[in-house]
Amino acid sequence: MHALSELGFGSFFEQQLQSSDGSHETPARVAAEHRGAYEVWSAAGSGQARLCGRLRRELEDGSPPGVGDWVILEEPHDPDGTAVIERVLDRRTIFTRGAAGRETRQQVIAANVDLVFAVCGLDADFNLRRIERYLARIWASRARPVVILNKADICDDTGARIAEVERHAVGVQVHAVSALQREGIGEIRAEIREGMTVALVGSSGAGKSTLVNALLGEERMRTGAVRASDGRGRHVTTHRQLVLLPGGGLLLDTPGMRELQLLDDEGIDDVFGEIAELAAGCRFRDCKHETEPGCAVKEAVESGSLDSDRFEHYRKLVREARANQLRHDEHRRRQAERVWGQLSDEVALLRKWKGGKP
Numbered sequence: 001m002h003a004l005s006e007l008g009f010g011s012f013f014e015q016q017l018q019s020s021d022g023s024h025e026t027p028a029r030v031a032a033e034h035r036g037a038y039e040v041w042s043a044a045g046s047g048q049a050r051l052c053g054r055l056r057r058e059l060e061d062g063s064p065p066g067v068g069d070w071v072i073l074e075e076p077h078d079p080d081g082t083a084v085i086e087r088v089l090d091r092r093t094i095f096t097r098g099a100a101g102r103e104t105r106q107q108v109i110a111a112n113v114d115l116v117f118a119v120c121g122l123d124a125d126f127n128l129r130r131i132e133r134y135l136a137r138i139w140a141s142r143a144r145p146v147v148i149l150n151k152a153d154i155c156d157d158t159g160a161r162i163a164e165v166e167r168h169a170v171g172v173q174v175h176a177v178s179a180l181q182r183e184g185i186g187e188i189r190a191e192i193r194e195g196m197t198v199a200l201v202g203s204s205g206a207g208k209s210t211l212v213n214a215l216l217g218e219e220r221m222r223t224g225a226v227r228a229s230d231g232r233g234r235h236v237t238t239h240r241q242l243v244l245l246p247g248g249g250l251l252l253d254t255p256g257m258r259e260l261q262l263l264d265d266e267g268i269d270d271v272f273g274e275i276a277e278l279a280a281g282c283r284f285r286d287c288k289h290e291t292e293p294g295c296a297v298k299e300a301v302e303s304g305s306l307d308s309d310r311f312e313h314y315r316k317l318v319r320e321a322r323a324n325q326l327r328h329d330e331h332r333r334r335q336a337e338r339v340w341g342q343l344s345d346e347v348a349l350l351r352k353w354k355g356g357k358p
């Protein structure tokens, strides 16, 4: 059994309890989810839970709870011991998967996380653009990002890599470790305090689960070798799982995601702070830094005070974000039209039916 504070409960969630003393509500944290079956942790211990019918209907078009969410359990439990989730508390931070394909329901990857370790291998996995994309999404989630460069044991120029990432991730801690050899682990353990939740994200094979094991001090998570041909992971971890760290703190291991889409341009300015600052000096407030006159960003590139590579990365990410947002908006518009279409069919039917009555 654990105190709620050890599980990450704090004033933000406490304020959302309805009874003044909270005595009739049982808050619990979602530790794992398997196709609608939840593993929840409360002050009473861990158990299984499912959504109540009303909540399931209400959330049909929204985001069902994900790992890390705080929920309220109904009392008493089902006869078979399964608890019933009646409410999801507002999230302090939320990290979702990009609006993949036709999906408009946001899949919650991690909720109420304080810190996100963006794990990147110092092998073929190393990719600055991907790190920037992760950082933008993490800033947008309102959690704090930390970059973990893993597999330092097989990299000859770790120092140069660290410097490269630091140049592109201003204001972000960058750590190089070897999860396998257990090197540099103390440094990142020191980032995690009691009650803090830390999610690990990154490509399959980057070594997230190996790192979780290193932090736990035991081989609890399954890990698997990367493909020799291209160094890609084999998607060993298949579900998100919260684990308690001995000595305080929680870790959330996640399945690898190679492609992480930007949903909108939120977070990009946090990654490219110096460009956002320059943009304040552009003549036009909505300057796209393309062909507009009086563009302070282009001037900085021309004078060499802003790295042109960096500007290119920025432009590509902004373009990508805009394209995704347009696609997403278009999809929502179509969906709304479909709902209206159905509704007007029903109204027509109702009229006909009424018309037939005296």
Ligand SMILES: Nc1nc2c(ncn2[C@@H]2O[C@H](COP(=O)(O)OP(=O)(O)OP(=O)(O)O)[C@@H](O)[C@H]2O)c(=O)[nH]1
Pocket: 150, 151, 152, 153, 154, 177, 178, 179, 180, 181, 202, 203, 204, 205, 206, 207, 208, 209, 210, 211, 222, 223, 224, 225, 226, 233, 234, 235, 236, 237, 238, 254, 255, 256, 257
């Ligand atoms: N050389 C070296 N190999 C490592 C290190 N960390 C992890 N590996 C290896 O990389 C492979 C993938 O590690 P995992 O921990 O399974 O990777 P993951 O990020 O959890 O991958 P998914 O669960 O598929 O998303 C395994 O063979 C690990 O032994 C490291 O620091 N150095």
Ligand SMILES: [Mg+2]
Pocket: 208, 209, 210, 222, 223, 236, 237, 253, 254, 255, 256
């Ligand atoms: Mg894994």
Ligand SMILES: [Zn+2]
Pocket: 279, 282, 283, 287, 288, 289, 290, 292, 294, 295, 296, 297, 298
């Ligand atoms: Zn401009």
